[in-house]
Amino acid sequence: MAIFSVYVVNKAGGLIYQYDNYVPRSEVEKTFSYPLDLVLKHHDEKVIVSFGQRDGIKVGHALLSINGVDVIGKNTADGKDTLEYLKDPANYPVSIRFGRARLSSNEKLMLASMFHSLFAIGSQLSPEVGSSGIEMLETDVFKLHCFQTLTGIKFIVLADPRQSGIDALLKKIYEIYSDFALKNPFYSLEMPIRCELFDQNLKSALEVAEKAGNFGAGS
Amino acid sequence: MSRQSNRTTDSKKMNSELFTLTYGALVTQLCKDYENDEEVNKQLDKMGYNIGVRLIEDFLARSSVGRCQDFRETADVIAKVAFKMYLGVTPSVTNWSPAGDEFSLILENNPLADFVELPDNHSTLVYSNLLCGALRGALEMVQMAVDVKFAQDTLRGDGVTEIRMKFIKRIEENLPAGDE
Numbered sequence: 001m002a003i004f005s006v007y008v009v010n011k012a013g014g015l016i017y018q019y020d021n022y023v024p025r026s027e028v029e030k031t032f033s034y035p036l037d038l039v040l041k042h043h044d045e046k047v048i049v050s051f052g053q054r055d056g057i058k059v060g061h062a063l064l065s066i067n068g069v070d071v072i073g074k075n076t077a078d079g080k081d082t083l084e085y086l087k088d089p090a091n092y093p094v095s096i097r098f099g100r101a102r103l104s105s106n107e108k109l110m111l112a113s114m115f116h117s118l119f120a121i122g123s124q125l126s127p128e129v130g131s132s133g134i135e136m137l138e139t140d141v142f143k144l145h146c147f148q149t150l151t152g153i154k155f156i157v158l159a160d161p162r163q164s165g166i167d168a169l170l171k172k173i174y175e176i177y178s179d180f181a182l183k184n185p186f187y188s189l190e191m192p193i194r195c196e197l198f199d200q201n202l203k204s205a206l207e208v209a210e211k212a213g214n215f216g217a218g219s
Numbered sequence: 220m221s222r223q224s225n226r227t228t229d230s231k232k233m234n235s236e237l238f239t240l241t242y243g244a245l246v247t248q249l250c251k252d253y254e255n256d257e258e259v260n261k262q263l264d265k266m267g268y269n270i271g272v273r274l275i276e277d278f279l280a281r282s283s284v285g286r287c288q289d290f291r292e293t294a295d296v297i298a299k300v301a302f303k304m305y306l307g308v309t310p311s312v313t314n315w316s317p318a319g320d321e322f323s324l325i326l327e328n329n330p331l332a333d334f335v336e337l338p339d340n341h342s343t344l345v346y347s348n349l350l351c352g353a354l355r356g357a358l359e360m361v362q363m364a365v366d367v368k369f370a371q372d373t374l375r376g377d378g379v380t381e382i383r384m385k386f387i388k389r390i391e392e393n394l395p396a397g398d399e
Contacts, residue, residue, distance in 0.1 A: 033293040135380040146373040149279060149280075150285075150286055150361050151275060151276060151278065151279070151360045151361060152278055153276075171280070171283075174276070174279075175280045175281065177276065177280075178273075178276040178279075178281075179277070182273040182276055182277065183273065183277070189273070191271060
């Protein structure tokens, strides 16, 4: 389970495909009684913990669900404001799930275009002419691998730092794109990829890469 | 690790005559629909263009050819790798212009036009114009604007089929980062 996600960015920098293979979730569900000893606040259309770290619930964690029902933005599933709901003693005891907020698709779009711009800056900063652009971005918990084709499409894979064989995987994803997305006559170029065959083949390629990479030797 | 081509579709061979028949059916239907050779030529070019813009990615993904440094390299890659991969024929590259921006591809046999004879009322039809559109579309996706046309065609009585390709310019808009 070491390949986290795949992003495909078109020539203009727009995200045309995104798949989360494995997202490590740190979620905590606890039952609370009135009054709630965590301080919550609104932030960016979500309700997050601003004070009161305890039992695995950290500051910055978002409120994900109340009594098993996922919250939608700032409101509960019934449309009531979450903070108002939690101020009412009649609603307690309540079981709330907190966790690291998932990236919304808009945020992913923004991050992809930002990466596209960083990629361009990286190539311009290059002291040598004809740089390949950003190939890898490394942090302590993940490595981002990027492959830009001659036609300007970027394939980005986020994986565990110990995962090997990602270069071969990026080439494989390019082949899968040229097969199942481009050869589908109903898919228009540069548009979001909504082809089932592409999804299926991508998933199996990721599985193969994970198994191969885990044996250490890799490519 | 040697790069394995683990495409299971590689082993699916298609009868080339079925391909010739399919292309023939396409051209004759276009002729019936448009009734005007010029219009049919334009449509074939458009269709070829749509094929070319998609085929280039397949070509790049499977052949691992890098960016060509100049037009001569491009000509070699087109003749020796691309035509071989997709049509099974290897045209020869000749007739370079003095400036090095035009060349000809000479095809001894054209798989699209096996068994085809052009009747007299279609004397201006460029039967294999799809090829021209495909080459144009594919090169446009790698930032090269080219003009492709048939200089000679065995269907019209010439000895060989000759495709003339002229380099117009490098497309500077939407360059992938790092390619200046």
